[in-house]
Amino acid sequence: MNGGKWVDPAPFEGVRPRVPWWVLVPGKVKWIAALVALVWLLVVGVVRLVLVVVRYPVVTLVPVSAAWCWWRFGLSPLVLALLSLVAALTIWAALDRGSFLRHGWYRLVTEWRRATVYVPKWRSVMRLADLAKRDRGREYRPKLRRVRSEGWRDRVRVEMVPAQSPEAWELRRDGLAHSFGARSCRVRVLRPRVIELDFVHRDPLLRPLPVPALTDSTEVDLKRVVVGRIETGRPWRLRLLGSQVLVVGVPGAGKGSVLWSLVWQLAPAVRAGLVRLVGIDPKGGMELGQCPDAFDRVVYDNGPEAVALLEEIAAEVKERAARYRGVRRLWARSTGEPFTVLVVDELADLIAYQPDKQLRERAVRAIQTITSQGRAPGYAVVGLVQDPRKEVVGFRHLFSTRVALRLDEPQQVDMVLGDGVRQRGAAAHEISENTPGVAWAKEDGEREPERARAFHVTDADLVELSVFLADAKVHDFPTRPDGSGEVAA
Numbered sequence: 001m002n003g004g005k006w007v008d009p010a011p012f013e014g015v016r017p018r019v020p021w022w023v024l025v026p027g028k029v030k031w032i033a034a035l036v037a038l039v040w041l042l043v044v045g046v047v048r049l050v051l052v053v054v055r056y057p058v059v060t061l062v063p064v065s066a067a068w069c070w071w072r073f074g075l076s077p078l079v080l081a082l083l084s085l086v087a088a089l090t091i092w093a094a095l096d097r098g099s100f101l102r103h104g105w106y107r108l109v110t111e112w113r114r115a116t117v118y119v120p121k122w123r124s125v126m127r128l129a130d131l132a133k134r135d136r137g138r139e140y141r142p143k144l145r146r147v148r149s150e151g152w153r154d155r156v157r158v159e160m161v162p163a164q165s166p167e168a169w170e171l172r173r174d175g176l177a178h179s180f181g182a183r184s185c186r187v188r189v190l191r192p193r194v195i196e197l198d199f200v201h202r203d204p205l206l207r208p209l210p211v212p213a214l215t216d217s218t219e220v221d222l223k224r225v226v227v228g229r230i231e232t233g234r235p236w237r238l239r240l241l242g243s244q245v246l247v248v249g250v251p252g253a254g255k256g257s258v259l260w261s262l263v264w265q266l267a268p269a270v271r272a273g274l275v276r277l278v279g280i281d282p283k284g285g286m287e288l289g290q291c292p293d294a295f296d297r298v299v300y301d302n303g304p305e306a307v308a309l310l311e312e313i314a315a316e317v318k319e320r321a322a323r324y325r326g327v328r329r330l331w332a333r334s335t336g337e338p339f340t341v342l343v344v345d346e347l348a349d350l351i352a353y354q355p356d357k358q359l360r361e362r363a364v365r366a367i368q369t370i371t372s373q374g375r376a377p378g379y380a381v382v383g384l385v386q387d388p389r390k391e392v393v394g395f396r397h398l399f400s401t402r403v404a405l406r407l408d409e410p411q412q413v414d415m416v417l418g419d420g421v422r423q424r425g426a427a428a429h430e431i432s433e434n435t436p437g438v439a440w441a442k443e444d445g446e447r448e449p450e451r452a453r454a455f456h457v458t459d460a461d462l463v464e465l466s467v468f469l470a471d472a473k474v475h476d477f478p479t480r481p482d483g484s485g486e487v488a489a
Ligand SMILES: Nc1ncnc2c1ncn2[C@@H]1O[C@H](COP(=O)(O)OP(=O)(O)OP(=O)(O)O)[C@@H](O)[C@H]1O
Pocket: 208, 209, 249, 250, 251, 252, 253, 254, 255, 256, 257, 287, 386, 436, 437, 438, 453, 454, 455, 456, 457
């Protein structure tokens, strides 16, 4: 003892044995923890198994069913079942190829591509493309979700890592396409944190589309006029009511086909007087002169006559707008007034290349009035242009629907479709010369642009259109002198 304190005469100097903490946990708790861990492992295993079956239903369920069939009934019934399956699939493919591809073949392709392309390469591509991030020793890797193959493209759903934006993926589109063996890659945002990558393997718009048959039905929906087909096979619809349309493309890109597809679909309504077409063709009638019967009025010039027509329409727009003010917000059939579509081929000839400054300025003012105020009173402008530069169409923003056919430079795509749309994949400057009529279209307010092809309206179709739209004429047939009315053979 030292002043009331205990002093150990011989302190223990050996290494104290270190026992793991769980040794100290009471036995009962250990048993419960082991049970919970076992159940957890079991649940994880079952969930993983279910996920594998959900992701690869064909390659898991078919062999498992075959094995069960063999074990239960023997080899001969199994062979018979497999032959019946092949026969059923062949009949299905022969009877309805579309549904066989969609629900049968593409499912198999989906599983194949997921298992052989996306899963094996995902981790390394994400790391090399700098899309996976490390923080405090933990790796944050984008998650590969659902894969769907549609033949021409694979849709790969991805859950981004925190703090990642779709722009990071848009910047790496080319690298991703090469890494996963696709021709191109596009990025679409589905919802917060989830994007879908389209890996495109071939162009579904390679073949020209014939125009549909002309009908007598005047029930054309001016908000969704079908002018062709989009990549997925659905109709390509252009909005005329409540919108202004700008179509841009280099010579030979197929601007004419977009224009005539519109006119073709409007033809029954034009014939019934529900829609009025007015045209200006500064190329002297090279384009609109192919079917003048479609137009209520048409001017083949970019001079005073064309400007006077524009000013007349601008005045009509103002007058109708004044009448509608406070009564209705948007034109409707019930007004009894025709919906007017002003078609201007080579818009730049009127508003940029016209050498007379006064005429040019008057044309710009009139077109600006029609595009900015024409929406509500039922006036739509369809402007066709080869060159989208600012000096040429300084008020591109007034056109709420913009169509970019084949263009020369990437900057032109930005000018037509707006900033950032090309980065998402709308590469109008990469459209092939061999596919005229293919375009990227974008409506204001919609994030994603659509790739589509307009109907191919041939010269023969235009003759048919002229006949359809020409006023009914009564022809006098030669009659016999006796007045019997029979035509001599
Ligand atoms: N949708 C289409 N499908 C198939 N071929 C098309 C299509 N559109 C146009 N073509 C063909 O491409 C060629 C050029 O088309 P078009 O004259 O319409 O181009 P454009 O852009 O109007 O040219 P320009 O500016 O010189 O008038 C024509 O031979 C036409 O037959």
